[in-house]
Amino acid sequence: MNNSKKKSPGTYIIAEAGVNHNGCIETAHKLVDVAAASGADAVKFQTFQAHKLATIDAPKATYQGITTDRNESQWEMLHKLELNHSAHLILRDYCDEQGIEFLSTPFDLESAHFLVEGVKVSRLKIPSGELTNGPFLLGVARLGVPVILSTGMSTLGEIAEALAVLAHGFIGSDEIPSREAFIQALCSIEGQSKLRELVTLLHCTSEYPAPLSSVNLRAMSTVETAFGLPVGYSDHTNGITVPIAAVARGATIIEKHFTLDRLAPGPDHVASLEPDELTSMVKSIREVEEVLGGGRKLVSFSEWGNRTIARKSLVARKPVNRGDLVSEEHLEALRPAAGVSPMDYWRWIGKRAEHGYETGEPL
16 A cells, blocks of 8 residues: 655655644544645654553653643553554555655554554654664664654764664674674665665754754754765754754754644643644745755846846946047946946946947947
8 A cells, every 4th residue: 555645856844743642543633634734745643552662650751741640650641642553554544545644653663563564654763762772773774664763862973873773784784783793884885875775864852842042953964964864853842943944954854743732631732833833834844945946056037137127237427429538437337237248347448439429328
């Protein structure tokens, strides 16, 4: 089954539904509708089983304690937000109908296998929290599908280690997994080729919502330079300014949380866009792509008609008789550009006029 639409030629925009369905498949359907209507390329959910994601007594993040019941554990919160396998298949088929790609983030290897082998997703998004989960990264790489890897909370060294594990898995190395074997894979020609083919790195600030001062958007370029891989941006700030700026700085993928209602109960709603905001973000990104152009400085088609009108040519400031010695008092530059360019002004100074000119007549 084909569960994707044709990818936009520009930035790949992921509308992150995440767990904003609150465990309700009817709400998930509505989120798909909103994402499709916005013009996003994909709508993404999260695939996990609470017992494989957190211990029974794992604490919540500070923001989760604010946005959900303080008396429940992280495990209890996650359990309420699970979508079973049947729901995934239903949502995938619904995405097909709506013409938008279905994606989901796995948080364990069993979920990754299900998404690739059962749901038939075209790529996997790896969350920032799993960047140091070596066994998980290796298993994902062995599935052989493209990977979008978020890099929130990480250093360049940790990103390099994650890429090394992925490279080892992508090339099907016979070496027993070890840090040394991973580095060998990372440094190999085949490993580098596979990473360029299959991996996109997302700059990210893992706070919800993320303060603007914490974004450090220039670091996206640092990551691109360091690893020679395509980069994108996973945004958790309020509003749409930062993802638009990221596209202007070269992001090839934008991921942004959205919700039906920012005041709904649940951990991520408060840091999400509402439907009209998501649509505005997509529209603005497409406009930024249009204005970026190809980079060569050329006269645009729309400018050609204005060149003659806006530029000037040399005209006679006062009457010039044939044979007069032309001086500065004879010439001035006025619109339109219908005659000699003002750049030739100095060639005319001190020259004998070959013709006579009336005041205001182009040379």
